[in-house]
Amino acid sequence: MKGTNLGEFEEIVLLTIASLMSEAYSVNIVDEIEDVTGRKTKLGVVHAVLKRMEDKGLITSELGEPTKERGGRRKRFFTISHTGKVALMKAKEQRDKLWGKIPELVFQGI
Amino acid sequence: MEELKGPPRWMDRIIEFYCRKDLLEDLQGDLHEYYFRNLEKSRRRANLIFLLDVFKFCRLYTIQKPKILGQMTFLNLMGNYFKTSVRSIARNKLFSSINIVGLAVSMSVGLLMITYIGETLTFDEFHEKKNRIYRVTSNYQSISSDDPFDLASTSVFIGEKLREQYTGFEKVLIMRRNFNADIAKGENIINVRGHYSTTEFFDVFSFDLKSGDPATALKEPNSIILTEKAAKKLFTDEDPVGQIVTAGEKSYTVTGLMSEVPENSHIQFEALASFSTLEKEHRDNENSTFFTWRSIWMNYVYLLLEEGVRPEQINQNLAEIAAEENAKTDRYTINHKLESLLDIVPGRDLSNQIGPSINWENIYQLLGLTLIIILSACFNYTNLSIARALRRAKEVGIRKVVGASQTQVLMQFVFEAILIAIFSLVIAGGFYLLIKPEFVSSVVDDENIGMQFRWIHLFYFLLFAIAIGFVSGILPSLVLSKLKAISILTDATKLKLFKGVNLRKVLIVFQFAISMALIIGATITYRQYNFSINYDLGFTSENILNMELFGNDSEVLITELSKLPEVKEMSRSGMIPSTGEIWGEDLKYKDPMDSVSIYFNRVDKNYPGVHELTFLAGGTFPYDMKEDDENPKFIIIDRALCERFGFEKPEDALGEIVYLQRRVEDDVPVQVTGVIENYQYQNLAEDPEPTALIQGGKDDLYTINMVISSNDIIGLMDKIEEIWTDVEKVHPFTASFMDDQIQSSYAHYKVMFRIFTFLAILAIAISTMGLLGMAVFTTETRIKEVSIRKVLGASEQNLIMILSRSFMIMLFISAIIAIPFTYFFFTEYILGEFKKRIDIGLMELLPGVLLIFLIGFLTISWQTIKAAKTNPADMLRDE
Numbered sequence: 003m004k005g006t007n008l009g010e011f012e013e014i015v016l017l018t019i020a021s022l023m024s025e026a027y028s029v030n031i032v033d034e035i036e037d038v039t040g041r042k043t044k045l046g047v048v049h050a051v052l053k054r055m056e057d058k059g060l061i062t063s064e065l066g067e068p069t070k071e072r073g074g075r076r077k078r079f080f081t082i083s084h085t086g087k088v089a090l091m092k093a094k095e096q097r098d099k100l101w102g103k104i105p106e107l108v109f110q111g112i
Numbered sequence: 113m114e115e116l117k118g119p120p121r122w123m124d125r126i127i128e129f130y131c132r133k134d135l136l137e138d139l140q141g142d143l144h145e146y147y148f149r150n151l152e153k154s155r156r157r158a159n160l161i162f163l164l165d166v167f168k169f170c171r172l173y174t175i176q177k178p179k180i181l182g183q184m185t186f187l188n189l190m191g192n193y194f195k196t197s198v199r200s201i202a203r204n205k206l207f208s209s210i211n212i213v214g215l216a217v218s219m220s221v222g223l224l225m226i227t228y229i230g231e232t233l234t235f236d237e238f239h240e241k242k243n244r245i246y247r248v249t250s251n252y253q254s255i256s257s258d259d260p261f262d263l264a265s266t267s268v269f270i271g272e273k274l275r276e277q278y279t280g281f282e283k284v285l286i287m288r289r290n291f292n293a294d295i296a297k298g299e300n301i302i303n304v305r306g307h308y309s310t311t312e313f314f315d316v317f318s319f320d321l322k323s324g325d326p327a328t329a330l331k332e333p334n335s336i337i338l339t340e341k342a343a344k345k346l347f348t349d350e351d352p353v354g355q356i357v358t359a360g361e362k363s364y365t366v367t368g369l370m371s372e373v374p375e376n377s378h379i380q381f382e383a384l385a386s387f388s389t390l391e392k393e394h395r396d397n398e399n400s401t402f403f404t405w406r407s408i409w410m411n412y413v414y415l416l417l418e419e420g421v422r423p424e425q426i427n428q429n430l431a432e433i434a435a436e437e438n439a440k441t442d443r444y445t446i447n448h449k450l451e452s453l454l455d456i457v458p459g460r461d462l463s464n465q466i467g468p469s470i471n472w473e474n475i476y477q478l479l480g481l482t483l484i485i486i487l488s489a490c491f492n493y494t495n496l497s498i499a500r501a502l503r504r505a506k507e508v509g510i511r512k513v514v515g516a517s518q519t520q521v522l523m524q525f526v527f528e529a530i531l532i533a534i535f536s537l538v539i540a541g542g543f544y545l546l547i548k549p550e551f552v553s554s555v556v557d558d559e560n561i562g563m564q565f566r567w568i569h570l571f572y573f574l575l576f577a578i579a580i581g582f583v584s585g586i587l588p589s590l591v592l593s594k595l596k597a598i599s600i601l602t603d604a605t606k607l608k609l610f611k612g613v614n615l616r617k618v619l620i621v622f623q624f625a626i627s628m629a630l631i632i633g634a635t636i637t638y639r640q641y642n643f644s645i646n647y648d649l650g651f652t653s654e655n656i657l658n659m660e661l662f663g664n665d666s667e668v669l670i671t672e673l674s675k676l677p678e679v680k681e682m683s684r685s686g687m688i689p690s691t692g693e694i695w696g697e698d699l700k701y702k703d704p705m706d707s708v709s710i711y712f713n714r715v716d717k718n719y720p721g722v723h724e725l726t727f728l729a730g731g732t733f734p735y736d737m738k739e740d741d742e743n744p745k746f747i748i749i750d751r752a753l754c755e756r757f758g759f760e761k762p763e764d765a766l767g768e769i770v771y772l773q774r775r776v777e778d779d780v781p782v783q784v785t786g787v788i789e790n791y792q793y794q795n796l797a798e799d800p801e802p803t804a805l806i807q808g809g810k811d812d813l814y815t816i817n818m819v820i821s822s823n824d825i826i827g828l829m830d831k832i833e834e835i836w837t838d839v840e841k842v843h844p845f846t847a848s849f850m851d852d853q854i855q856s857s858y859a860h861y862k863v864m865f866r867i868f869t870f871l872a873i874l875a876i877a878i879s880t881m882g883l884l885g886m887a888v889f890t891t892e893t894r895i896k897e898v899s900i901r902k903v904l905g906a907s908e909q910n911l912i913m914i915l916s917r918s919f920m921i922m923l924f925i926s927a928i929i930a931i932p933f934t935y936f937f938f939t940e941y942i943l944g945e946f947k948k949r950i951d952i953g954l955m956e957l958l959p960g961v962l963l964i965f966l967i968g969f970l971t972i973s974w975q976t977i978k979a980a981k982t983n984p985a986d987m988l989r990d991e
Contacts, residue, residue, distance in 0.1 A: 028142045045142060046168050053135075053173055065138065071148070073118055075141030 008093050012060075014039065015051050016090055019061060019080050027066070027077040028052065052080060060086035119147050119162045127166045132176040139169060189520070190527075196507065197528040201535075206888060207500060208532070210881045211493045215536035217874055218489035219580060220543035224551050225482045226572050227563045232470050235376045235457035239318045241416060244282075245453035246423055248274075248413040248430070249462060254444045264412070264456075265289075265464040269405045270433065270448055271413035278429045283416040285312040289466050290410065291385045293359035294842045295336075295346065301842050302345050304338070306381030307412075307466070308390055316416045317379075323353050324368025335386040337368035342382045364389075375560045378456045380467040405437045408446060412466050415450070423450040468560045478555075481867070484626055485874050490584035491619040492882035493529065497588035498616060499889045508592050509600035521593035529585020530578050537577040547870075554863055587615075617922055620886065623879035624926035624964065625933070630872035631960030632934040633942075636952060637868055640943060641861040643950045645854065649690050650791030652724040653854055657818045658688055659832070659847035664840050666816060672835045678822035679832075683722040684813040686714035688850065691857040692795040698773035699804065701757045707773055708756055711793050711801050714808030720748065720788065722817050728754075729762035730786030737809040744772075744807035747782040753802035754787050762787035772806070782806065795857060796948040817850070864942075876964060880971055883919065887975040891915060899984035911980035912973060919972045927961050 008016065018034045019026040028049055035043045055061050062083050065076040082090070118124075127140060143165050150158035201208040236242060248270055253260040271286040288308040294301055313319070314326035321329065322340070329337055336357070343352040343366075352366045364385065373380055394402035401407045415426065430448040438445045451459070461471040508521055516524075552563050661669070666684050673679050687693045695714075698707045713719075717733040733746040747770060751762065759765040765787050771779040793803040822828045829847070836845040891898070898911055906914075935952060943949045950956070 028138070029145050045146065045165070049139065049142070049169070050171070050173070072141035072144045075137050075144065077141060078138035 008060075008089050011047075012051055012055060013090070013093055015048060016055070016060065016082060016086055020082050020087075020090070024079065024081075026080045029077075031080075055086070056080075058085075059083055060089055118144060119159060123159070123163050123166050127169065130170055130176065131174050135174055139174070143169075189524075193524050193527050194531070196524075197531050200504070200528070201532065204500065204503075207496050207885055210885045211496060211532055212536045212539065214489040214492045214878045214881050215533060215580065215584070216539035216543060218486045218878060219533075219536055219540035219577065220547060221482050221871075221874065222486050222576055222580075223540055223544040223573055224548065224563075225479060226576060227548075227565075227569055228478070228551075228556065228561070229475060230566075230569065230572065231376070231561055231563055232458045232475065235470075236378055236453050237376070238374055239316075239453065241316065241318070242453050244417045244419070245316055246415045246417060246426070246450040247453065247456065248415065248448050249451045250408045251447045251449070252408060252444060253446075255442065262460065262462050263408060263464045264462040264466060264469075265409055266411055266413050266448060267405055267408045267446075268403055268411050268413075269407075269437075270430070271411070272403070273433055274413070274415070274426075274429070278426075280421045280425055280429070281415040281417045283312040283315045284310075285316045285414040285416070286310045286387055287313075287379075287412040287414070287466070288387065288390060288410050289412070291381075291383060293362075293383075293385075295357045295359045295364065295383075297346050297355065297357050300346050302342060303842050304342050304383040306383035306385065307379070308385050308387045310387040312416075313384065316414055319373065319377075320371040322369045322371055323351075326368075329368035330384065330386040331388065332365070332367075333386060333388040333392045334362065334364045335367040335389075336364040337370055337384040338366060339370045339372055339382050341372060343369055375562065377560075378453075378465075378467045378469070380560065405440075406444065406446065409464060414453075423452070426450055470561075481871055485871055485878070486580065488623045488626055488875055488878050488882075490580065491623055492878060492885065493532070493584035494587045495616045495619055495882060496885045496889070497525075497529075497585070498591055499886065501588060501592050504592060505595055505600045508595050509597045512595075512597035513601070518593045522589045525589035525592050526582060526585045529589070530581030533577045533581030533584070534574075536580075537573060541573070554866055616886070617918075620879070620882065621922050621926045621929070623875070623882060624923055624968070625930040627872065627875040627879050628926060628930035628961050628964055629934045629937075630868055630875050631964065632930065632957055633938065634865055634868035634872050635960050636934075636938050636943070636950075636956050637861055637865040639950050639956055641858055641865055644796050644858045644861065647792065647796060647948065649854075650725070650789060651689075653690070653850040655820050656722065656850040657820050657832075657847050658850055658853065659816045659818065659836070659845075660843075661814055661816060662840060662843040662846075666810070666813060669816060669835065669839060672838075673816070673818065673832065676828070676831055676835075678820055678828050679818050680821055681718065681722050681819040683718035683817045684716045684808065685719055685815050685817055686808055686812050688815065688853055689713060689791070689793045690795065690854045694794065697804075697806075699753075700771040700773055700779065701768070708753070708802060710753060710804050712804045712806050713793075714744075714812035715805045716808060716813065719805065719817070720786070722819055725791060726789040728787045728789055730766045730784070733785055733807050737807050739810065741809060743780045744782055744809065746785045746807045748786040748788055748805040749784055750788050750790050750803045752790050752800065753804055756802050872960075876967065880967055883968055884971050884975070887919065887972045891975045891979040895979055895982065895987055898979050899982070899987040902980075902984045903988070908977075908980040912976045915976035915979060916969075916972045919968070923965055923968050927965075931957055931961065 014035060015031060018031050018038070022030060022034060028045060031052075032043050032045055032048050035041070035048070052061070052063075056063055060083060061080045063078050063080045066079050068074045068076050124140065127143070128136065131139060143162060146165070147158050147162045150161050239245060247264070248266045250263040250266045251260050252263060268286055268288075271284055274281070275284040287310070291306045291308050292303070294303050309330055311327065311330045313330055314321055321337070324337065329335060338346070338352060346352070346357065347355065352369055355366045357364050357366060367386075368384075370384075390402070394400040417423065417426070427450055430450070434445075434447050438447075457468065458470040458472050458475055461473065462469070504525075511521060511524075548563060552561070556563070659669075661684075670682055670684075673682060687695055695712055697710055697712050699710050700707045716736045719725075720727070720732045728751060730748075732748065737744060749757075749765065749770075754762055754765050757765065757770070759768075765784045768784050769781045770784060771781055773779050788805075790800065791803075792800075794800065818832075820828065832847065833845040894915065898915070901911060901914070935957065939952060943952075
């Protein structure tokens with residue numbers, strides 16, 4: 003089934019949210035992805051993915067306290083929901099299984 | 113920390129506009145965060161990225177759904193609004209009828225303006241290439257005069273020069289006005305008027321040629337195209353094309369047949385003759401001024417520009433030509449400019465128009481007056497509605513309690529106002545039909561504007577009604593919609609509704625000031641008109657009948673006419689003075705460099721006697737010009753001219769020789785035989801100039817002036833007409849009394865007087881109705897106060913005083929505003945151009961104002977007396 007599996011980018015965003023813990027809001031997420039993966043990421047893309055995953059129930063969000071820096075506008079913080087955690091675990095499991103099946107020979111010399 | 117400046121506000125607005133409210137805050141916050149990051153590099157870059165982001169985030173999931181829901185409620189509630197509005201209209205019969213009638217009256221004038229302006233805007237719209245057609249206009253500045261002439265006409269020269277040496281246009285069309293001929297075919301003779309035109313006529317314009325070849329019809333000399341109506345008269349059922357018609361000694365071949373010229377064309381004609389007819393006559397004549405740079409008075413040049421060519425380009429070419437030609441003389445300068453076909457009617461005020469013309473200034477004036485009247489009626493609505501808002505306040509309260517928003521209440525009351533305006537529209541339609549014929553005949557006075565009804569007008573009318581409803585309803589609606597439900601429903605008496613009091617007073621003062629201004633305007637124009645027609649002109653115009661000759665032999669007619677005993681004396685003249693017509697000439701005395709511009713008339717020796725001109729010295733010509741005399745020999749000058757030439761006594765001028773200046777031929781010497789007292793040659797509007805009477809030959813005398821003495825004018829006219837028809841077959845008998853001719857030259861003051869009177873009556877009616885409404889309202893609300901005062905011993909006079917005082921003060925303020933304003937407006941603007949005019953004094957200003965005071969006073973006292981006379985017991989019993 004298509005809907006149950008995570009897309010590649012979705013997975014990265016989810017992992018990032020998990021790693022950022024309570025600091026996960028859009029701008030931070032974008033920065034973190036750039037830092038870790040080194041790939042240029044657009045806010046628009048992340049925003050759309052966040053919205054989609056929230057609709058799927060993988061993450062939940064709430065508005066934080068207003069701060070001075072954004073003209074008093076509140077940030078939206080994301081946390082992984084139970085479903086999200088399960089989806090991540092499932093993805094990891096699948097990968098581990100596949101890794102387990104690869105003979106060491108394949109990666110020799112790298 | 114210093115607050116950093118964020119991105120431009122308008123960019124934020126874009127995102128605020130489309131973004132869903134639940135997503136907006138953090139998204140906008142994110143963008144701002146990025147913005148401040150980018151700001152470290154440069155503001156422009158940050159702005160650009162922000163703007164791009166704003167657009168990038170406009171996606172399906174961020175866009176908010178349109179507020180269809182809100183509109184649905186309005187539609188659902190429409191039925192309810194309609195019902196409450198109709199009930200409220202029905203409940204307050206007096207106020208509703210004041211509103212509806214007032215609006216209807218003023219709207220009918222608005223409807224007139226819509227049809228009139230709508231019609232003028234259709235002029236020349238039927239030409240297919242209308243956007244590329246331009247006319248060459250001229251500006252003529254003579255060194256001897258301060259005022260330049262702006263002319264619609266131009267020279268043949270400029271047309272040919274453009275055609276031969278310049279590019280940028282597809283066609284150059286040259287026309288000349290005043291083709292006027294009595295054309296004959298066998299027994300039938302008709303008089304046709306039209307123009308001369310080159311072959312490009314049908315390439316440029318989209319007139320409909322029914323038969324004939326558009327490319328060649330106007331090519332050969334002596335070709336003529338007739339319109340269907342003219343052709344029908346001449347040929348009845350025969351096919352006119354190819355026929356030969358005669359016009360005096362000339363003959364023309366009919367080469368085309370056209371449908372009638374549409375009424376909304378700035379060129380009107382019954383016939384078109386080929387321009388080559390004229391070219392042939394003038395080309396070989398060395399003395400002819402036909403092709404010269406300065407003969408700009410009779411010809412019209414139209415250009416069809418190539419696609420994409422700007423008129424400015426051609427204007428530059430025109431300026432080049434002008435610079436070159438103007439360098440050749442220092443007596444005058446002529447400049448040319450293009451004017452779009454669509455700017456001709458309505459357009460600038462130009463002399464020498466080829467056909468009907470309407471200038472913007474007139475349209476603006478009418479529009480301004482109409483707007484004033486309409487506003488006045490809108491104020492009535494505004495005033496009465498605000499005054500009565502208290503009665504509707506409970507309804508507003510309930511609506512708000514059940515959940516109506518401020519916007520919805522606002523919409524409800526605006527809707528009600530529009531509904532009333534639409535009721536009024538129906539009545540206004542009736543008034544409109546009633547006053548339209550009068551408007552067309554006396555104000556428009558243009559046979560090309562019939563103000564025919566068109567279906568599109570209904571749509572405009574409706575739009576107009578909606579606009580009126582909106583304008584008159586918006587203020588009271590705002591007041592009502594701002595009311596707070598809680599304060600209405602708890603204690604209605606504490607409502608601060610009367611913040612509007614001052615506004616209402618201002619509106620009433622304004623209305624009455626307008627009424628007074630209009631009625632004063634009517635008085636002044638009427639007096640000026642009377643003054644003008646009764647002015648002592650310095651000659652007798654009474655009982656003089658002027659008959660046009662149309663080129664007939666005056667000798668024969670005079671011999672016949674002198675047999676009538678009622679015709680006492682006769683003279684002949686070229687033009688009729690004091691009617692606005694002007695003939696100009698340059699005159700020199702001894703100094704060849706000193707020429708004087710004079711106005712003149714060509715007359716015979718009886719003329720001074722018939723018109724009872726006063727001689728200061730000398731007398732009339734000893735004899736009239738002979739048949740074979742080429743030039744006049746004698747002249748009679750007026751006192752102004754005598755002084756201008758430096759004669760000390762009028763007698764000194766007698767027998768002196770002066771010279772009529774000619775441009776090509778030698779100057780013509782004429783001998784002074786008499787000096788007359790100055791008389792009113794021009795219209796009273798103009799500055800008097802020196803004038804002279806010059807001996808006139810057969811070709812210059814167009815009119816017979818008869819002194820008539822008869823009790824049976826109609827019978828006499830019949831007799832004269834009989835004599836006329838014996839001599840002349842084509843032209844109808846045309847004669848009018850000189851007094852009437854002079855009067856009709858002041859007709860536009862009469863028209864102005866009628867417009868002012870009409871509008872004044874409307875304005876007075878509207879403002880009086882408004883005043884009545886306010887008086888009824890005030891007495892109603894103060895009736896308890898009045899009763900208590902009465903119980904405590906106030907007399908009726910006292911009460912009337914108390915109730916009327918504030919109204920009377922308002923009337924006084926109106927007068928204080930209106931009188932000086934109208935005075936300055938008329939002395940500076942309307943009568944300012946008049947050289948001989950009435951002095952505006954109390955007699956002109958006061959009667960109108962007093963009349964309005966009287967009307968206003970009667971209106972108020974009708975109500976106040978009623979209130980003062982009520983039995984206090986009836987009013988107070990229920991408390």
